[in-house]
Amino acid sequence: MNNKLLIILVAILVIPFLELTQVSASGNKNIPDPELQVTNAENSIQENEDIETMMENYLNDNGWNQGKNRKKNGGEFHVSMGTGIIQAPRTSKMYLDSRSNAFDKALLEAKKEMLMYIGSAISQETTLKSASDYSEGAVVEEETVQFEKSLINKGKMLLNAELDELLKAKGIDPHSQEAQKEIPKIIESEKFQKSVRAVSQSFLAGIQANSVFEKCSEGEKGEIGVITVWSEKLNQMAVSISTGEKLNIGKAKNTIAEQVADTSQLINTFGVKQTRDENGKYVLLAFGQSGMKGKSKMAKKSAKRVARLQADSYLRMFAGENTCRSGAMDNSEDTQALEDETQPFKAEATSEEFFKSTSASMNISGIYIVKNWSAKHPLVGSTIYGTVIAWSPDASASAKKMKQKIKTPTTSSASGSGSGNTEISDSAGTGKQKGSYQGKGIDSDEDDF
Numbered sequence: 001m002n003n004k005l006l007i008i009l010v011a012i013l014v015i016p017f018l019e020l021t022q023v024s025a026s027g028n029k030n031i032p033d034p035e036l037q038v039t040n041a042e043n044s045i046q047e048n049e050d051i052e053t054m055m056e057n058y059l060n061d062n063g064w065n066q067g068k069n070r071k072k073n074g075g076e077f078h079v080s081m082g083t084g085i086i087q088a089p090r091t092s093k094m095y096l097d098s099r100s101n102a103f104d105k106a107l108l109e110a111k112k113e114m115l116m117y118i119g120s121a122i123s124q125e126t127t128l129k130s131a132s133d134y135s136e137g138a139v140v141e142e143e144t145v146q147f148e149k150s151l152i153n154k155g156k157m158l159l160n161a162e163l164d165e166l167l168k169a170k171g172i173d174p175h176s177q178e179a180q181k182e183i184p185k186i187i188e189s190e191k192f193q194k195s196v197r198a199v200s201q202s203f204l205a206g207i208q209a210n211s212v213f214e215k216c217s218e219g220e221k222g223e224i225g226v227i228t229v230w231s232e233k234l235n236q237m238a239v240s241i242s243t244g245e246k247l248n249i250g251k252a253k254n255t256i257a258e259q260v261a262d263t264s265q266l267i268n269t270f271g272v273k274q275t276r277d278e279n280g281k282y283v284l285l286a287f288g289q290s291g292m293k294g295k296s297k298m299a300k301k302s303a304k305r306v307a308r309l310q311a312d313s314y315l316r317m318f319a320g321e322n323t324c325r326s327g328a329m330d331n332s333e334d335t336q337a338l339e340d341e342t343q344p345f346k347a348e349a350t351s352e353e354f355f356k357s358t359s360a361s362m363n364i365s366g367i368y369i370v371k372n373w374s375a376k377h378p379l380v381g382s383t384i385y386g387t388v389i390a391w392s393p394d395a396s397a398s399a400k401k402m403k404q405k406i407k408t409p410t411t412s413s414a415s416g417s418g419s420g421n422t423e424i425s426d427s428a429g430t431g432k433q434k435g436s437y438q439g440k441g442i443d444s445d446e447d448d449f
Helices: 002-026 051-062 095-118 140-158 162-169 178-182 232-243 296-320 391-406
Strands: 067-072 076-085 121-134 186-204 208-218 221-229 271-276 282-292 321-338 345-358 368-376 384-393 423-426 437-440
Touching: 051 208, 051 221, 051 282, 076 095, 095 186, 095 208, 095 221, 095 282, 095 345, 121 282, 121 368, 208 296, 221 232, 232 271, 232 282, 232 296, 282 296, 296 384, 384 391
Parallel strands: 368 423
Antiparallel strands: 067 076, 076 221, 121 186, 186 321, 208 221, 208 271, 208 437, 271 282, 282 384, 321 345, 368 384
16 A cells, blocks of 8 residues: 555656656757857767758758759749858957848859859960970080970970079079080970850849858858859849839748747848738848947947948849859860970969959839847857848839828838837847857748748
């Protein structure tokens, strides 16, 4: 009897504890998202997985590839990738802005790939020159000719003044007959040279940053990677910014405010995304952010201002931009076989690339703020201030009507009614500036584009 009571008592005390442990292990909503945690090499982050691998894995998981893809409904879309290095050290006040710069560089690289896909004017020139020079004996009458020939061989062999210095070090006049004996004769030579030039130029519009990745490994500079998407539907929305033409209504989603509610994802979300609201109407969202470089109210205000300007610039780029890319490559090899059986070899490889994107001024009506937010970066602990703005054909039409009703001759920027202007603060972040970090921004589904 006593044993039964003891067993019942133990069950009453232990079972609730086990259930509480299971809830803590799996269902506690306060546990940070492991994808956004600062971690060391021994934990879940794969230190040997670079940013390109992360993006390639994402493409494979979605059944996409770089270049042309086909959606489940048969529509086509184009995918490009780009990466940018975060050049600022983790301890710098400019680290967070350097992240934004890295995204801009990655976005330019992705656009460059798309521009090359559209078409490039490519020219190339390849040359190969071979020569041989064998001789035996000597003719006294041709002594002067032989001396001049030795000087030519000297120039072919070293192409610089190093030979003169070596001869002088031995006490030999470089211009004397004795110098000829010290110069090995070139009996065979081969020179290879290849030059490539490529130029691309086009107007691009409707390119959205579909997925953004961030990877910062311990002891290395961080990187931002971006996967961009272009489709006819995105291009139609870009044209609509100028014309106000509405797209057909699609499938309904959550409200815009609900779609951008997760601040931890906004940390890694840049550029423009096309989405749908709760009524299935298409909306463009632009995401900008900036780091706070001081502790004053002015520093906070400045960061907010820069974040808004960043978001505005991304929306303008989406509407259309003139792009130009030029690249050049030169490779050469110079090989010689000398009479003393040595074979000097010289190789040179040079390359350069230039890419430029410009967007003229455009009057865009109907831009409104969806959300202002702030959060601490999980790796460096510095505060990020971000802005999410939105534009839609409906908002544009509403803003234009408002402008007509306003009688005052002053010019102001209209901000239509949006989903609110509430600043949400997230204090997450270690600020240790050590360890590794990787994160990923908000995705779009195929129905969005």
